[in-house]
Amino acid sequence: MKNKGLIIALSVVVAAMVLGAVYTAFTINNRTLSEAARKINAQEIQDNYEKSEVWGKYYPKHWESFNEGSKYETKTKYGGNNKTDKLKVQPYLKILYKGTGYGEEFYEPRSHFYAVQDIGAINPIRTKTGGACLTCKATEVPRLIKTYGDAFYSKPFSEMYKQVKHPIGCSDCHDPKTNDLRISRPALIEAFERQGKDITKATKQEMRSLVCAQCHVTYYFQKDTKKTTFPWDNGLKADEVLAYFEKIKFTEWTHPESQTPMLKARHPDYELFQGSVHQSAGVACADCHMPYIKQGDSKISSHWFTSPVHTMEKSCTQCHREGTEQLKNMVYNIQDQHHEILDIAGNTNVKAINAIKQAAATPGANQKLIEEARQLHRQSQWMWDWVATANGMGFHNRQEAAMFLGKSIDLAHQAIQTAEKARGAAK
Incomplete structure (x- = not known):
């Protein structure tokens, strides 16, 4: 009986070893085939890099998550994937942005998936700048910039729009040859160069924010060429960017009510994130907006690009030990307080215009x-606009956002008092 038991035990061990060897051989062979296939597939991607669906053939799990945002509306308390009319939600925007297209039509932006579709549907008054308005909307843009040079930015919007059809996708952030993260838009590279920085020296973790900083930043169009430019030469803070504009004597439009020479901020998410609690701790944009997820037996970075409110289990609880409900309440509490101060600052600027x-x-x-x-007023509305146009409703950097809103309110009150003093001189 003992010998029989020993034979059975040895048989089990041998069988396990054989199965292990077979599995190892299969895995190695499968991996070799997979790597060989990738080399062949890489050429197809290179030949069709502007078509994200081609990348999706070889990265199906990433592609599935990428398309997640197109399946349904994903509304949060202060944003989401639905088309919200900001002029109805915040009526004072009509006065603050009067004289610009934003004062005529201003919708909450939807996901990357809708970038080309949505910009083609807006009021033509919003697209008068030209091709520059497409800078961050389509995968064809890097090729068009290479083809036309700086002339791309000033070419008629309608002419350039006919040449794009693929919304923000894989090649905007990934090298078609290596799949490594890359910078595909010249404005970011040039902004680094003017600051004496070499963006090619960025670490992988830094790149997980910099690929977002190609577009989620403030910018302006140069007067003559309409070239998309990041005003970072003096620094990335609202007052430093304001100093840059003052130095080059730049004005975007003259407000028709107050006759103030105005500036326009545009979603400075990367700038506002710098120096925040999360950024200082080494967190990158992708850590929260593209968390690692399990799909089958694979672990991938989600390419849904959504608010972390929708993915708190993966985005937040990897570091925070509070439950998701408590975390969500914390987020909304921060955003509620920010929204209240934002509206106070906005309405105070309206009073400045009227005064x-x-x-x-x-x-x-x-x-x-x-x-x-x-x-x-030029300064006060700039400070407000810097914070108002940033995504996240203050969450990216609540302290700095509150500081600049406070400055905006103070400057707006100074504008009101100075205007009233000017009227008093007439008596």
Whole structure:
């Protein structure tokens, strides 16, 4: 009996060893075949790199997550994948943005998946800049910039729009040859160069934010060429960017009510994130917005690009030990407080516009003081706009957002007082 038991035990061990060897051989062979296949497949991707669906053939799990955002509306308390009319939600925007396309039509942006579709559907008054408006909307843009050079930015929007059809996708962030993260838009590279930095020296973790910084930043169009440019030469903070614009004497439009020479901020998400609690701890954009997920037997970085509110289990609880409900309540509490201050600052700037308008219409008002009031309004609305246009409703950096909103309110009150003083001089 003992010998029989020993024979059975040895048989089990041998069988396990054989199965293990077979599995190892199969795995190695399968991996070799997979790697060989990838080399062949890489050529197909290189030949069709603008078509994300081709990448999807060889990275099906990433492709499945990429398309997640197109399946259903994903609304959060202050954003989401549905088309929200911001002019209805925040009526004071009509006054603050008067004289621009944003004052006529302004919708909450949807996901990357809809980038080309949505920009083609907006009011033509919003696309008068030209090809520059497509800079971050389609995978064809890097090729078009290479083809036309800087002339791309000033070419008629309708002409350039006909040449794009693939929304933000794989090749915008990944090298078609190696699949490594890459910077495909020249504006970011040039901004680094002007600061004396070499973006090719960025670490992989830094790149997991920099690929986002190609587009999720503020920018302006140069007056003559309309070239998309990042105003970072003096730094990445609201007051540093303001100093840059003052130095080059740049004005985007003149407000029709106050006659103030205005500046326009555009979603400075990367800039506001710098110095935040999360960024200082080494967290990258992708850690929260593209968390690692399990799909079958694979672990991948989700390419859904959604609010972490939808993926808290993966995005937040890897570091935070509170439950998801408690974390969500914390997020919404931060955003609620931010939204309240944001509206106070916005409405205070409206009062500044009205005060300057009244002063300018008053016979004998002090013109020098009116000009001072306009300069204060230029600064106050810039500070507000910097925070208002950033995504995340203050969550990316609540302390810095609150600081600049506080500055905006203070400057707006100074503009009001100066305008009233200008009117008083007429009496």
